[in-house]
Amino acid sequence: MLSTRSALIVDDERDIRELLSLTLTRMGLKVDTAADLASAQKLLGGKSYDLCFTDMRLPDGSGQLLIELIASRYPDTPVAMITAHGNVDAAVQALKAGAFDFVSKPVDLHVLRRMVQNALQLSEQRRAQLQLSNNKLLGDSTPITQLRSMIAKVARSQAPVFISGESGVGKELVARLIHEQGPRAEAPFVPVNCGAIPTELMESEFFGHRKGSFTGAIADKEGLFQAAQGGTLFLDEVAELPLHMQVKLLRVIQEKSVRPIGANTENPIDVRILSATHTNLNDRVQDGRFRHDLFYRINVIELHVPPLRKRTEDIALLADAILRKLAAENGDPGYQLAADASKALRYYPFPGNVRELENILERAVALCDAGTIHEEDLRLPSNSPTPVPTEVVRNGDEVAEPPAPMSVPSGDALPDFIESLEREAIQKALIECKYNKTKAAAKLGITFRAMRYKLKKLGIE
Structure with missing residues (x-):
């Protein structure tokens, strides 16, 4: 159904905006309009569109800039240039910048409707191609x-x-x-x-x-x-x-x-x-x-x-793909891993595998500055065994001092201690899985029914 599709019209002429808006609305699309480049950028940052029409000349910039922006940040949105009659050079430049087509003023409504249908079809094809590429099993190991x-x-x-x-x-x-x-x-x-x-x-x-x-x-x-x-x-x-x-x-x-x-x-x-x-x-x-x-x-x-720990040479490739996906979703130019972050990921054991890598990078993107992710942004949990303390000398021989045993309560306090560990693990998994109970259960290695039982038992909302 076209009723769920949406379009953005960018033109400083009110008559053109109203004409295009009326035509596209009758075709079942939801239409937003903008009179300048700044307004268009704000709308694009707030929602996704199935297609966009932009005038060549705008009060605060050019339609060419908008086409380049959409091509780089919103590649799933087909964009067409509205040009003055006979301005072939502008049309060619628009196509080179990433526009899928152009329409000349005065606008021919038959041409416009056909263009809209082609744009929507192109949008579907791009989504299918993106889905197919997302389904590829990445790695060279x-x-x-x-x-x-x-x-x-x-x-x-x-x-x-x-x-x-x-x-x-x-x-x-x-x-x-x-x-x-x-x-x-x-x-x-x-x-x-x-x-x-x-x-x-x-x-x-x-x-x-x-x-x-x-x-x-x-x-x-x-x-x-x-x-x-x-x-x-x-x-x-x-x-x-x-x-x-x-x-x-x-x-x-x-x-x-x-x-x-x-x-x-x-x-x-x-x-x-x-x-x-x-x-x-x-x-x-x-x-x-x-x-x-x-x-x-x-x-x-x-x-x-x-498991991911058996193919550590693929981590950099996977991380790059995940970061590109997150940048596209967030409308950002891109993110990069600093050397310390890359090294930390390479030596982390990833008990949660690729899914955990996705969660770690999604969190890091929210915490990093200027698009560069450092080790502290990763917030990697400490899963390594207790390190052996500095060696001491006894009777002339070097002997490793054994680590101190973990302090565990006994007697009546033991059930409460175990329950607190369970609660902490479940709450951590829920946070990392954005409170998706099914995913959290899988992360913890328990069934969904067991998860429901434990949530009720522990009083976790």
């Missing part, structure tokens, strides 16, 4: 190069793939790449966090239900399998599925059909299953928490995503 090669191979098949790796390494990104590089790329990619769905709603969420099949079922509902028809269903944190849902999932994979709750017949499905978890699924199979027959069904091909 041997582990990541091998992983990219494996992704290309498994994308061609239809076999179920199990993606293993620690929290924050990018397992969903790998799943999306498998989908995008395979024959199902034009069909839906449906991700679901199995640990975030309440147990009592799982069957309805996965398989759908019919109206009246249970209290609250006021209409037919499509399940996740039906939503992914012809495409890919990504089961993230599959280890969190309870045993009764594991049985149902196994049957769906075997029979390639689902029966919604309350339905009398089964519906055939054509879905590729990709799954992932940060826990050791083999251990869960051994202790009976995960069915071995389901494990073999979803683990036809296994891909392991390496």
